[in-house]
Amino acid sequence: MRGRPVKVRLSINGRLREADVEPRKSLLDTLREDFLLVGSHAGCEHGVCGACTVLIDGEPSRACLMFAVQADGYEITTIEGLAPAPGELSIVQDAFCETHGLQCGYCTPGMILTAHALLTHNDSPTRDDIVEAISGNICRCTGYGQIVEAVEFAADRLRKTNAPRHPEVAIADEPVRLAKSKAPRQGVLEAVQTDAPRGGRS
Amino acid sequence: MNPTIPLKFVSSNRRVREDRRFVAGQGRYVADIALEGLLHVAVVPSQYPAARIVSINSIEAMKMPGVHYALTGEELAKAVDPLMNGLETPNVRRYPLAVGQVRYVGEWVVAVVAETRAQAEDAAEKVRVEYEPLPYVIDAEEALDPSSPPVHPPHGSNLLLDKTFVWGEVDKHFAESPRHLSFRVVWGRSSTVPIETFGVAAKWDPWREMLDVWASIQMPKYSDQIARSLRIPLNNVRVHQDVDVGGSYGVKRGIKQTVIVAHLARVLGRPVRLIEDRLDNMRAGDAHGPGPDLRCRGRLQ
Numbered sequence: 001m002r003g004r005p006v007k008v009r010l011s012i013n014g015r016l017r018e019a020d021v022e023p024r025k026s027l028l029d030t031l032r033e034d035f036l037l038v039g040s041h042a043g044c045e046h047g048v049c050g051a052c053t054v055l056i057d058g059e060p061s062r063a064c065l066m067f068a069v070q071a072d073g074y075e076i077t078t079i080e081g082l083a084p085a086p087g088e089l090s091i092v093q094d095a096f097c098e099t100h101g102l103q104c105g106y107c108t109p110g111m112i113l114t115a116h117a118l119l120t121h122n123d124s125p126t127r128d129d130i131v132e133a134i135s136g137n138i139c140r141c142t143g144y145g146q147i148v149e150a151v152e153f154a155a156d157r158l159r160k161t162n163a164p165r166h167p168e169v170a171i172a173d174e175p176v177r178l179a180k181s182k183a184p185r186q187g188v189l190e191a192v193q194t195d196a197p198r199g200g201r202s
Numbered sequence: 203m204n205p206t207i208p209l210k211f212v213s214s215n216r217r218v219r220e221d222r223r224f225v226a227g228q229g230r231y232v233a234d235i236a237l238e239g240l241l242h243v244a245v246v247p248s249q250y251p252a253a254r255i256v257s258i259n260s261i262e263a264m265k266m267p268g269v270h271y272a273l274t275g276e277e278l279a280k281a282v283d284p285l286m287n288g289l290e291t292p293n294v295r296r297y298p299l300a301v302g303q304v305r306y307v308g309e310w311v312v313a314v315v316a317e318t319r320a321q322a323e324d325a326a327e328k329v330r331v332e333y334e335p336l337p338y339v340i341d342a343e344e345a346l347d348p349s350s351p352p353v354h355p356p357h358g359s360n361l362l363l364d365k366t367f368v369w370g371e372v373d374k375h376f377a378e379s380p381r382h383l384s385f386r387v388v389w390g391r392s393s394t395v396p397i398e399t400f401g402v403a404a405k406w407d408p409w410r411e412m413l414d415v416w417a418s419i420q421m422p423k424y425s426d427q428i429a430r431s432l433r434i435p436l437n438n439v440r441v442h443q444d445v446d447v448g449g450s451y452g453v454k455r456g457i458k459q460t461v462i463v464a465h466l467a468r469v470l471g472r473p474v475r476l477i478e479d480r481l482d483n484m485r486a487g488d489a490h491g492p493g494p495d496l497r498c499r500g501r502l503q
Contacts (some may be wrong), residue, residue, distance in 0.1 A: 022320075029320075038234040039227020041448070044480045051397050079227030093225040097217055105224025106398045106448030112225060129486055140449050142335040 008068050012037070013081030016126035021068045028052045028063035032077060039079035039109045043138070053110030053125035054078050060114045060136070082116060091161065092116050092154045101150030103141035109139045115151045123159050125151070220446075229446045232401040232418045233477050240403065241270055243463060243476040244322035246312040246329045247486060248304035252338035252351065255302055255311065255331060263314055263328040268321035270470055272329060273313040273462070274432040275299035281465055282431045285457050289363055293356040298458035304333070305353055313462050316475060342495055369385030379501030391493035398448020399483035402460045403475035406467040413464055415441045420450050424457070431461045432468075 005020040012035060019034040019116070028045075030059030031037045045064050052063040055077035073112060082090045089097065092115050102108045118125055118133040125133070129152045131144075139147060225231055260272035275297055284295040295301070300311045312329050316322035337351040344350055345360040353360055402417035413434065417427070425439040432439075447454065459476050464472040477486050 025320075032233075036236075037227075039229075041231070041398065042233065042477075042479075046480065047399055083226050089222070089225060096225045097221040100218050100221060102221060102224055104396070104398070104447060104449045105220070105229045106231065106396070108224045108229075109227040138397060140395065140451070149291075 095154035268317035394451035396449030401477035
């Protein structure tokens with residue numbers, strides 16, 4: 001039922017923001033209406049489709065099933081918080097463009113946040129890991145094939161980005177393994193081919 | 203075409219222009235469009251598969267905070283023409299809100315307008331509709347039985363179209379063929395379900411007599427059908443094409459929704475929007491496919 005608005009103080013994408021909201025107001029409606037962060041979408045509005053997914057302390061959560069007053073004190077990340085700068089994309093976002101892991105784009109913000117959380121925990125997910133991770137996000141356009149491909153592609157890029165450029169320079173905690181290995185390393189970040197004028201992966 | 207010149211676009215790996223904004227959460231769907239003074243609609247659905255509407259009482263609803271209007275089918279039917287149905291059935295009149303009778307569970311009966319969707323939903327719960335339940339039929343074959351209750355009584359029967367299409371000398375060829383084949387195909391009513399429900403916002407400028415529409419729509423002749431129902435010329439309807447559509451798969455038609463908000467925008471002098479929630483969408487949106495029951499006969503040479 002309705003109730004008097006209460007003040008909530010939410011940490012959204014690293015910024016502390018305040019709003020007066022009714023206790024019954026969902027986090028999703030609050031993000032969209034009070035903070036104009038409309039990248040989080042209403043789909044089923046009962047926790048099934050995942051279009052409203054945001055990260056709460058880094059974990060994917062349904063913004064439609066959580067009241068704004070419950071989110072007080074957590075770190076909330078929305079799709080608007082993933083891009084490193086205006087006009088730039090995160091590795092995961094760019095991977096979805098590269099494999100065209102979307103069509104209408106409505107489920108995409110939730111899908112990317114879920115993928116982002118997976119790759120934060122696991123930089124080498126198997127196909128099964130990926131399928132399991134995105135099982136709570138429904139997409140009706142793609143058939144999921146190119147979404148799984150996007151997450152695999154993003155994982156590959158992240159591993160390469162985070163690997164040392166010069167393998168002979170020992171990393172503090174694995175000097176022995178690096179010193180012994182003669183195998184070619186994948187540790188060199190390749191020139192980003194997709195920035196070439198024609199686009200595309202080779 | 204010169205086969206020696208390599209194709210520039212075909213079979214080449216390219217990025218899709220739209221993807222960048224979608225992955226950044228910068229799509230522009232109908233629910234993202236902010237119009238100054240925007241009012242919100244919630245609908246009151248029918249609880250009966252068939253019933254006569256005896257009375258509608260919106261007095262308590264109108265007293266609720268933020269409420270501007272409660273529109274009934276009877277009022278709307280005076281101001282708009284029936285929706286096109288593509289059939290020659292002048293006595294089957296489909297209006298955006300039920301007029302006099304409801305014909306399925308979930309059919310929209312009253313549209314309540316308020317400052318926020320939540321306020322409109324609160325008020326919709328206060329609308330009192332008195333019904334007199336009528337007999338109903340839910341099976342297509344049963345509906346053709348003359349003793350079944352008519353869905354549209356003025357039409358006289360439940361048969362809307364009876365047409366024979368003949369290509370070639372069917373009788374002759376059937377008589378001559380040695381092999382016969384006959385089978386029946388039945389499947390349940392089905393629908394596609396986009397993650398984004400249908401939504402529409404409309405604004406009426408009385409000085410230019412211009413209706414501006416933002417909707418989750420891709421359908422041809424959308425503006426034409428709206429204009430006809432609202433009794434205004436087609437060139438007085440401006441459908442904004444820069445609205446992203448969150449999936450459609452053929453079900454987003456949205457005429458009744460658009461006629462409701464356009465009429466309300468004309469009456470109230472403020473932009474009005476109706477964004478279906480999932481329940482609105484599944485029981486009374488456009489997402490209703492047919493349930494075919496096909497009797498097939500063939501002859502093979």
